[in-house]
Amino acid sequence: MKGVVFTEFLEMVEASHGYEMVDDLINESDLSSEGAYTSVGTYDHHEIIALFSTLSKKTTTPIPILFRNFGKYIFDVFARKYTFFFSNSDNAFDFLESVESYIHVEVRKLYPDAELPRFETKRVGNTTLEMMYYSNRSMSDFAMGLIEKVLEYYNEDANVERIYLTDNGSQVQFIISK
């Protein structure tokens, strides 16, 4: 998993709970990297799961909510850092469609080793977008937070329904309807 996810996560924790919480998470999560992350590095994705678990215990907040919130948080980071990905789309559906067809393509060029989820999109009429999520990481909550933030970014109001197609959450269908 890309280092940016770790650095942004720890930034978020530091901003809301202070660095002491960050220090605790690192000390208590048994990380092979010992918590020394750089955004340009690549790290074992088990570490992020471990960090989220520790945070969940310490804050008594369920992991899905943490992921969803983190999704919302990191969207702002992306929107700030990679503005050019947003200039091609002027509405949420167009942008969501471009995630697989454009953004992921470009990311892979820059980081050939990046392990990204796969999306399939399908428009149903003018007001609904079906978006399939495939990933062994089963991080559809993270995706949920991002989707919600996209709608917010384009100032669009829509209902996001989520249907789990597998028990482990590796295949999920989002139905986004305005």
Next chain:
Amino acid sequence: MKEVEILKRRLHREQIARKEAERIVEQKGLELYDVNEKLLRLNERLEQNVTQRSIELRRSEEKYRGLIENMALGLLETDLHHTIIRAYQGFAEMTGYTPEELKGQNAKQVFSPNDSFTQLMNLTPDIQKNISNSTSEVQIKKKDGSLIWVLISAAPIVDKDGNPIGSLGIHYDITERKILERELAKAKETAEQAQQAEQQFLVNMSHEIRTPMNAVIGMTHLLQDTDLTTLQKEYIDALRFSGDSLMGLINNILDLSKIEAGELEFEEKEFNLYQLVSNLQRAFQFKVNRKEISVTLDFDPEIENIVIGDPTRTNQIFTNLLGNASKFTTHGTIGIVAKLLQKRNGQYWIEFQIHDTGIGIPEDKKELIFMNFKQADAQIARKYGGTGLGLTIVKEMVEFKGGMISVESHVNQGSNFKFILPFIDSGIKAVHKTPIHHKQITQELKEKISHLEVLIVEDNEMNQKLISKILEIWKCRYDIANNGREALEISKQLQYDLILMDIHMPEMDGVETTYAIRTDNNNPNQRIPIIAMTAAALLEEKNKAIAAGMNDFITKPFSPNVLMKKIGNILGLVTQKTESMDNESSSTSNNLSIDLDYLLDFSDGDRNFVKDMVNTFIKETPISLSNLHEAFKEKKWEMVYKVSHQMKPNFMMLGMKCQENMAAQIEKMTKEQDFNESEICTLIEQITSAAHQAYPILKEKLQAF
């Protein structure tokens, strides 16, 4: 304190993270550097390649341009309206212009010397439309007005969509070649004229030689009829023999020169092939009778019709081959075989064989014998005589008719000459006829001919004497005209029954004279038969004579009998009677009649040949008869059969009809083994007594011959 610990750990983490980040950044930087370097090198290589290609392209273009300019080819690009877009240096040099002068000009107007060029130019759009190439030879006009011949190959120029936008003409100056061609044609014509002149010379020479030879041979004929001592007769015989040989040689040379000039002529007339071949068989059987040779004939009955071809040439081929066979064979068999190979498109393709049991031809000489003046061995000429022309002529004649000739031979075993000839099938069934009874006809003719009035037109004094002598013997009345002009004058005043006309005469030749007589309505001889006398035996000449209105021709030298027959036929003085053999085969009465006309007829009046045959008969018959007697006494019936079979044609040759029939009876009875001895004994006795009676008569005839 706790806060300090946390800070320390944070610092430591950030230090590690920074180092890690720096490491990654440097690594990425290096990767980038590498990639950049690779890109640079790639770019350099690309530029190098492009430069290289450009140089190669330029060189290739220069090479082809140089090549085209050096090849003396003139290239000219024009648009669809013949306006010159570009004239290449080569074309400019060819036409005497500079490329700049030509650019923008209309090619049709600038170079057009005549219509053919304009026509070609008008065709150009078609070439362009068809997107194909064309080549033509035309004349074009140079800047200085002179004309040159060029070979033009035009190809369309098309745009990227394949639409024609003009044409590219490649011009090659062929003026030199054209001049050469014309000179060559002229040279060929000259050579042909020379060859023709040579041919004419040969024909003239042969004519010139034949005319005096005619007189020599004719005079010896007359001389023989006078009272001569034995010695004088011998001299005359030798003279005759040499004269005949010389004529034969001249005829061969004339034939050969005709063959070489490609003017060998073949007549096409109906004749009975079986008759011709069986006559040859009898004649050669007679000729070789002094040797122990039997001449056999195996004629394919499938050849049942009269054929159309040249009997004289066919006879010539056979005579040559049979002459060789009898010359080189001392004993055994000479066989004539005629076999039908196939009947196709109204033609008989017949394979003939002349085989013998003679000395044979060595393997390595087989090719040689068909060549001019070549014999298998130089010693052959000394021992057997001959010029080596015979087989060459035979081969040429056979091949001329589309046939072929080959020889199989083994030394001391014999030779077999095979040749294939085509004849036209007349569709008329052949009837085997016996010869005409000349003796009666001759008596009848002589009487009739003696009342004739004849005009002889002949410039040669010797020939005049010869013909007038013959006519005197025949008790005819005659006048002599020394040339055509004289003949024309005389013929206007007096009416004749017959005109004998030489062909080659100064002032006015025989053909012209005949034409003048035939077209003059006031000439009393306008419809009188004219017989041409010619020494040159060219078919073309004979045709000319017939076309001018002559009725027939006779080749000099001729025997009186042949002339008499000709006259008889033309004036309708005889009706040709023919009788089949069967009608007389029952006759066994021992009548003795001798008739040499068959031999004369056969040899076309060759008295030497007849004499030769008669002498052979007188010499050989007693031997045959004593053989016959002996065989009969010892009851060797096979031998009796063989001897009688051999003797039969000999009697036939001399017109000894009864004896021929008796020999045939003996032959038949002994073959079928159905006879009583006394019958055969009687027949043999009758033949023997007839033969004894015949000898003095024959000798007497020879004396008077």
